[in-house]
Amino acid sequence: MSDITSQSLFELTSNIKEKKLSSEEITKAFIDRAEKSKKLNVYVTDNFEKAIDQSKKFDSNPNFDLKLPGIPIAVKDLFCTNGVRTTAGSKILNNFVPTYESTVTQNLWSQGAILLGKLNCDEFAMGSSNETSFFGNVQNPVGENLVPGGSSGGSSAAVAANLTPVTIGTDTGGSIRQPASFTGTVGLKPTYGSCSRYGIVAFASSLDQAGPMTKNVRDCSMLLEVISSFDQKDSTSIDYKRNCYSKELSKDIKGKKIGIPKEYRVDNMPDKIEQLWKNGISYAKDCGAEIIDISLPHTNYALPTYYIVAPAEASSNLARYDGVKYGFRSPGQNLIEMYEKTRSEGFGDEVKRRIMIGTYVLSSGYYDAYYLKAQKVRQLIKKDFDDAFSKVDAILTPSTPSSAFKIGEKTNDPVSMYLNDIFTVPINLAGLPGISIPAGKDKNNYPLGLQVIGKPFDEQNILNISYALEDKINFKNDISDWWLSE
Amino acid sequence: MSKNSEYLIERENKQYEVIIGLEVHAQVTSESKLFSQSSTKFGAEPNTQVSLVDAAFPGMLPVINEFCIEQAIKTGIGLKAKINKKSVFDRKNYFYADLPQGYQISQYKYPIVGEGKVILDMPNGQKEIGIERLHLEQDAGKSIHDIDPNNTLVDLNRSGVALMEIVSKPDLRSPDEVNVYIKKLRSIMRYLGTCDGNMQEGSLRADVNVSVRLKGETEFGTRCEIKNVNSIKFMQMAIISEANRQIDLLEEGKEIDQETRLFDTKRNETRSMRSKEDAHDYRYFPDPDLLPLEISQELIEKIKSDIPELPDEKKKRFIDKFNLSPYEATILVSDIETSNFFEEVIKNSDVKLATNWITGELFAVLNEKNLEISQSPVSAKNLSKLINLIKDGTISGKIAKTVFEQMIDGDQDPLIIVKEKGLKQESDPKAIEELINKVIENNSDKVAEYKSGKDKLFGFFVGQAMKESKGKGNPQLINKILKEKLNG
Numbered sequence: 021m022s023d024i025t026s027q028s029l030f031e032l033t034s035n036i037k038e039k040k041l042s043s044e045e046i047t048k049a050f051i052d053r054a055e056k057s058k059k060l061n062v063y064v065t066d067n068f069e070k071a072i073d074q075s076k077k078f079d080s081n082p083n084f085d086l087k088l089p090g091i092p093i094a095v096k097d098l099f100c101t102n103g104v105r106t107t108a109g110s111k112i113l114n115n116f117v118p119t120y121e122s123t124v125t126q127n128l129w130s131q132g133a134i135l136l137g138k139l140n141c142d143e144f145a146m147g148s149s150n151e152t153s154f155f156g157n158v159q160n161p162v163g164e165n166l167v168p169g170g171s172s173g174g175s176s177a178a179v180a181a182n183l184t185p186v187t188i189g190t191d192t193g194g195s196i197r198q199p200a201s202f203t204g205t206v207g208l209k210p211t212y213g214s215c216s217r218y219g220i221v222a223f224a225s226s227l228d229q230a231g232p233m234t235k236n237v238r239d240c241s242m243l244l245e246v247i248s249s250f251d252q253k254d255s256t257s258i259d260y261k262r263n264c265y266s267k268e269l270s271k272d273i274k275g276k277k278i279g280i281p282k283e284y285r286v287d288n289m290p291d292k293i294e295q296l297w298k299n300g301i302s303y304a305k306d307c308g309a310e311i312i313d314i315s316l317p318h319t320n321y322a323l324p325t326y327y328i329v330a331p332a333e334a335s336s337n338l339a340r341y342d343g344v345k346y347g348f349r350s351p352g353q354n355l356i357e358m359y360e361k362t363r364s365e366g367f368g369d370e371v372k373r374r375i376m377i378g379t380y381v382l383s384s385g386y387y388d389a390y391y392l393k394a395q396k397v398r399q400l401i402k403k404d405f406d407d408a409f410s411k412v413d414a415i416l417t418p419s420t421p422s423s424a425f426k427i428g429e430k431t432n433d434p435v436s437m438y439l440n441d442i443f444t445v446p447i448n449l450a451g452l453p454g455i456s457i458p459a460g461k462d463k464n465n466y467p468l469g470l471q472v473i474g475k476p477f478d479e480q481n482i483l484n485i486s487y488a489l490e491d492k493i494n495f496k497n498d499i500s501d502w503w504l505s506e
Numbered sequence: 507m508s509k510n511s512e513y514l515i516e517r518e519n520k521q522y523e524v525i526i527g528l529e530v531h532a533q534v535t536s537e538s539k540l541f542s543q544s545s546t547k548f549g550a551e552p553n554t555q556v557s558l559v560d561a562a563f564p565g566m567l568p569v570i571n572e573f574c575i576e577q578a579i580k581t582g583i584g585l586k587a588k589i590n591k592k593s594v595f596d597r598k599n600y601f602y603a604d605l606p607q608g609y610q611i612s613q614y615k616y617p618i619v620g621e622g623k624v625i626l627d628m629p630n631g632q633k634e635i636g637i638e639r640l641h642l643e644q645d646a647g648k649s650i651h652d653i654d655p656n657n658t659l660v661d662l663n664r665s666g667v668a669l670m671e672i673v674s675k676p677d678l679r680s681p682d683e684v685n686v687y688i689k690k691l692r693s694i695m696r697y698l699g700t701c702d703g704n705m706q707e708g709s710l711r712a713d714v715n716v717s718v719r720l721k722g723e724t725e726f727g728t729r730c731e732i733k734n735v736n737s738i739k740f741m742q743m744a745i746i747s748e749a750n751r752q753i754d755l756l757e758e759g760k761e762i763d764q765e766t767r768l769f770d771t772k773r774n775e776t777r778s779m780r781s782k783e784d785a786h787d788y789r790y791f792p793d794p795d796l797l798p799l800e801i802s803q804e805l806i807e808k809i810k811s812d813i814p815e816l817p818d819e820k821k822k823r824f825i826d827k828f829n830l831s832p833y834e835a836t837i838l839v840s841d842i843e844t845s846n847f848f849e850e851v852i853k854n855s856d857v858k859l860a861t862n863w864i865t866g867e868l869f870a871v872l873n874e875k876n877l878e879i880s881q882s883p884v885s886a887k888n889l890s891k892l893i894n895l896i897k898d899g900t901i902s903g904k905i906a907k908t909v910f911e912q913m914i915d916g917d918q919d920p921l922i923i924v925k926e927k928g929l930k931q932e933s934d935p936k937a938i939e940e941l942i943n944k945v946i947e948n949n950s951d952k953v954a955e956y957k958s959g960k961d962k963l964f965g966f967f968v969g970q971a972m973k974e975s976k977g978k979g980n981p982q983l984i985n986k987i988l989k990e991k992l993n994g
Binding site (some may be wrong): 099339346355 | 559562565566567568571597602603660787790791797
């Protein structure tokens with residue numbers, strides 16, 4: 021048996037069910053490794069003591085019918101966890117301990133999983149490098165001083181570094197898929213309405229979705245099966261029949277039509293990415309898929325549209341952090357002064373930038389020119405996909421226009437940072453499912469991902485295509501454990 | 507409406523007309539809040555009816571309370587208004603300590619109810635007031651400034667309670683019309699059970715828009731909005747004071763600034779709260795946590811079929827069926843409890859007498875004791891018994907008043923009172939004749955005067971006869987026999 025922490029969710033689950041491993045052994049193995057991995061800074065809050073107790077409790081009365089029997093899992097610190105501090109990577113929630121549980125994490129615990137701790141992320145999920153977190157940078161296990169992507173950077177790093185078997189992140193404009201791509205892991209953003217948003221600290225309500233982040237596609241299907249559920253507590257949750265994704269997982273994609281959008285060939289894209297994309301196309305052909313050139317004409321407008329819609333919603337969603345009811349408060353002589361001090365000191369620069377952009381685009385006199393127009397363009401982007409999906413079953417693109425960059429490299433250039441999301445934001449705007457799988461490496465040996473985009477509620481199809489491609493690509497991460505301390 | 511009934515404010519040969527529009531905030535009658543399951547019960551300890559949603563905890567999401575939607579539709583139907591099959595909840599963004607989300611969920615561009623109307627019964631005829639729209643919104647919490655000397659305290663019990671904002675067109679022209687409009691609106695909602703209209707508990711409040719113009723002008727003047735006035739009396743005072751303030755400005759050749767004002771009830775004047783320049787930019791946008799609200803025709807039909815008879819229809823029925831005057835009918839239908847009481851009384855008794863007794867004696871007692879008809883000290887059942895006693899001649903109207911006074915004390919049965927006190931009317935002609943003979947004998951001088959032409963003395967004889975009967979003589983009989991005796 022290989023080292024416990026390097027095992028996939030599928031292996032760990034099998035080993036537990038076959039009683040080759042106990043929940044306690046597994047939990048302790050991940051905790052031991054975490055203790056030696058502080059340099060990566062993936063944890064904002066750990067739950068190690070309670071996790072060990074819970075693993076013992078599981079072992080004393082195990083239920084092997086569960087889908088995640090005694091499996092320890094760390095989650096992004098954007099999910100509210102009952103009794104465990106939830107910060108959203110922000111000073112303003114530094115001391116916030118929820119008395120309630122998000123639906124998605126509750127789904128994990130209901131299937132036997134155990135909370136290991138809360139993983140670092142960009143503040144309020146606003147960022148593409150995990151550098152906006154109040155709790156500091158996360159190191160990408162792929163290489164020292166490399167960003168792990170964002171906003172689910174602690175999550176992607178934790179999976180890549182074998183600090184959690186799987187994790188869940190959230191994706192508003194690419195926050196699952198881009199970090200997955202940067203760390204050589206798998207990340208899926210489900211169809212909007214698939215996973216409940218109840219109990220997830222909101223960034224942009226019409227775009228936010230939780231999703232699995234895993235070592236491989238099979239684990240991804242297993243985790244999606246657990247977290248996706250209809251929830252009456254979220255009015256945008258959609259009641260539809262969800263698949264048993266792991267059971268129906270298949271590499272047979274013969275006859276599937278896969279679209280290749282010409283608009284995703286952007287200027288200055290590294291040759292290596294172009295090469296990997298071509299490889300992906302030929303692998304798909306090898307598997308019997310039919311490749312079809314398609315056009316998504318409004319792709320260029322996706323990023324500006326996203327950077328109007330998302331900040332607009334965020335500016336309103338973050339208004340509740342005012343120092344009155346919970347979280348950080350900086351006292352003032354009067355209410356206005358208290359607000360100003362609390363929010364100036366409590367929020368970081370990127371969050372403040374987006375609140376200002378959002379406030380501006382919703383202001384009277386600008387609303388029509390920005391917010392309303394952006395909503396119209398959003399419809400056009402959605403229509404592009406609808407048209408494309410009348411011809412194809414899925415779309416294959418690169419996940420990101422570049423590989424992981426150095427910490428600090430883009431912090432003073434927000435626009436270049438925003439460009440990271442160019443291939444992922446259109447999918448959020450259209451509410452579609454998208455998955456990033458590792459596809460190869462660039463000249464520095466940094467991982468790069470390919471993205472498979474599907475029709476609404478067609479997660480099974482993109483999982484199957486990814487499963488087939490994963491097999492052909494046969495990606496190996498070769499992480500050296502450079503950060504481990506004794 | 508006739509000219510002399512117009513409400514005009516005079517200034518040196520000039521007459522100003524006052525234009526009023528109301529935005530009424532009516533609390534929806536509902537067990538739970540608009541987007542959460544917390545209780546809406548009035549008077550609970552502070553912050554005991556607050557859910558995680560109401561307090562805007564991170565990750566909490568609103569889920570619409572369908573009952574409140576039905577209540578709004580019902581009210582819309584009561585206002586003869588268009589029900590919009592698609593409406594949208596927007597966020598109205600502003601910061602305040604008692605607004606936990608930092609925004610109020612309201613309806614801006616697409617309200618649930620569109621144009622409708624309310625008919626006012628004014629002394630000189632009916633007047634129609636247009637309704638611009640009705641939309642649903644959340645109430646905020648309450649800031650309490652006078653408990654702690656250094657801090658403002660916040661009570662979130664009201665936070666998230668469903669309100670209907672009912673916006674009238676600028677069709678109101680006087681404080682009297684405002685009075686009748688609010689009462690009519692309240693009456694309709696109470697008939698429907700969609701708002702209890704309790705102004706003391708803040709279930710009904712209004713923002714009052716006032717502008718003035720010279721009589722005969724067709725353009726509206728610049729308006730000011732007086733925020734959050736919570737009684738009809740204060741609305742009327744605020745309108746009079748504000749209209750006069752505006753007219754004074756115009757008379758001085760000054761301009762009126764469009765602004766939001768507050769009414770200071772102690773000083774009976776409005777004062778500026780914020781000018782147009784300082785007006786909040788609420789940055790309305792559709793709430794992405796809520797899907798657009800879609801209402802099916804089936805639901806509208808279902809609600810329509812449950813609508814009770816409303817005041818206007820009831821009034822028409824009372825006039826047609828019971829031959830009441832419009833004035834009497836208006837009074838009796840003004841409140842559903844009153845009309846129910848009336849209908850209960852007339853089940854077993856005379857309509858005309860019931861009308862007079864309810865609008866006369868009973869209302870006087872209720873007024874005096876400051877009671878609602880639902881708290882009436884005399885039940886409908888006993889009042890109808892009393893009326894029957896009058897109708898069948900057992901007691902006179904005068905005696906009935908004495909009986910009624912006793913009935914008030916613990917809703918006593920009038921039959922028992924009449925029996926115990928021996929108040930039964932004397933209707934035996936022989937007995938009456940005897941007692942009239944006695945009166946004539948004892949007042950021969952007056953009889954002579956009467957016969958010599960002093961007709962007015964007839965009343966004196968009636969009084970004496972009544973006195974002789976200790977008030978129990980049947981007045982019709984006394985009249986009849988006296989006439990025979992004196993004129994015979």
